[in-house]
Amino acid sequence: MIQDYFDISSKLLKLDQEVQRQIAAKLAEIDEIRNENQWRMLKAFTACRVSATHLFGSTGYGYNDAGRDKLEQVFAQLTGSQAAIFRHNFMSGTHAIAVALFGVLRPGQTMLCATGTPYDTLHGVLGIGGASKHGFGSLAEFGVKYKQTQLLTSGETDEAEIARLAPGCALLYLQRSRGYAARPALRLGQIKKAAAAAKKANPNIVVLVDNCYGEFTRTQEPTQMGADLIVGSLIKNPGGGIAPTGGYIAGRANLVEKCAHRLTAPGVGAEIGCTEGMLRQLYLGLYFAPGVTAEALKTSVYASALFAKLGFATSPHWQDERNDIITSVVTQSQAQLLAMCAGVQSASPVDGYVTPVPAAMPGYGCDIIMAAGAFTLGSSIELSCDAPVKPPYTAYMQGGLNFAAARAAVLLAAEKMQKQGE
């Protein structure tokens, strides 16, 4: 029993039992999503005829790397895309998104972001806000213009505004996950409506979805909903906790090709890029991704139900449909926020003995606290919890390779928060 291994009060153990009964049907729903995604995955592997020889990599230029090409074929089939780049050469999600934007957009064109201000790390790529004066070669410096529409108060995209602005824009950008914003993740139906509204007004517009944290949370991907390109990171959902680095871009073949020429060099494209010893990990991680994403979703449902029972405001609600793996918990004080992070850290398989402390981070106006003890540095498909240390002391939890272990981590976090209040 869990209390044989961890110090958890009887009050919390009772709550844990209640919550488990309460969310049982929701967890069964997540299992159904996992099953469907895993069958789709298996089908893609067998239909593409993945063989043992594909798991070995190449060196040097990486010409004729059959394993690399096959893996990209599998990912394309899986996401209903014509083509994909799925490689360790992407250094982060931001890098993959930057490659996609610079790959597709040309000077003088305008991109329209219809999901409000994009994820923080993209401000430098776009050259917006404080990043507009850096001189680091942002899209703005290359003459690409930027427009933005806010989400409606309902959390839906504003189709009327999209239709009005689309004729003057070359690209519609949608961020599927909430990131660190106080809004729900976009549902696939929303992406479909936004893409349709943009294309009706401008048939040539390219619809690009930042799919970070969204992969395998539902049984389809945005490319099956009218998006022309999806982009993401392999140290999140699609790496299955096994890929040590990387990212992907998938979608329409002519657009993916443009991105490939940006990733390597114009005129060179996707034919180069050696894979060294990476391929087996990328194949295995992708194969595991539906199961691992389901574990993270269960962790999210469990955490939002348990913390709600303890009186905290949590989002999304445990019953809400999930389209990303993030759960926010509004703690009641700085001390409680630090206790929560310390609890999560104490149940990490790596660095479980350390206590996280707030520290300044470049680009943020206040100290940040991060709890993460992961096999892959910075991985957020592994359980992690971070927060800006300022009111309202909202913690963002995401990931969980394994629900049993993550449940223990959530309980230990709650335990430390309770103890702190005494």
Ligand SMILES: *Cc1c(COP(=O)(O)O)cnc(C)c1O
């Ligand atoms: C993680 C993430 C990114 C990319 O971030 P990296 O840290 O560079 O991998 C972009 N958008 C969203 C919504 C994300 O969650």
